[in-house]
Amino acid sequence: MTRLWAAVALGGILAACGPRERIAGTANEIRDEAHLLVVRGTATQDAEVVERAERIDALAATIHEDLTGTQDITPAWMKMVMIVGGAVLAIAACVILWQTGIGTAIRTAIGWIPRRKMSQAELAVDMLDPSRPEGDREFIAAMRQDPEFDLAYRKAQARRKAAKT
Numbered sequence: 001m002t003r004l005w006a007a008v009a010l011g012g013i014l015a016a017c018g019p020r021e022r023i024a025g026t027a028n029e030i031r032d033e034a035h036l037l038v039v040r041g042t043a044t045q046d047a048e049v050v051e052r053a054e055r056i057d058a059l060a061a062t063i064h065e066d067l068t069g070t071q072d073i074t075p076a077w078m079k080m081v082m083i084v085g086g087a088v089l090a091i092a093a094c095v096i097l098w099q100t101g102i103g104t105a106i107r108t109a110i111g112w113i114p115r116r117k118m119s120q121a122e123l124a125v126d127m128l129d130p131s132r133p134e135g136d137r138e139f140i141a142a143m144r145q146d147p148e149f150d151l152a153y154r155k156a157q158a159r160r161k162a163a164k165t
Contacts, residue, residue, distance in 0.1 A: 018072035027063040030056065116145060 034057035041049030074082075097103040107113070113121075120142050126132040127139045144150045 020067055020070060020072050024064060024067055027060045027067075030060040030063075034060065120145075 034053045037053035037056070038050050041047070041053060094103075097106070120139075123134060123139050123142045126134040127136065140153075144153055
């Protein structure tokens, strides 16, 4: 669950608005506060407060004008976080494809067969050909090059030995 919250926090950081948008939002808040000061100064008949509030409003308005000539620049550390995040997502996608078997389905759909599997298939064809000297033992030896098959083969041998005794 902690990893989920960390991922959500990282996504929030990456999706946060840029500095221009934050500056514009802050300038709007300053203008709202200045308008409230004008209303308050007018109600209390304080000319100095009204004058200063109108100056604050004018200065905040120039911020909006100046923002049109600026651009957001992504900090170097943020670029690095984005690159690392993309790499982690790519690796996670590969692991998911591999572990679910979808990767194998994609490989077979495009016709890519690993070299080890091709050599095992060639040996199986040779084993079934009566004119070839390859036998069952060579085929089993080739199959045992696959770590998963070798582990399953050893377990089957152990079960067979246990059943005989």
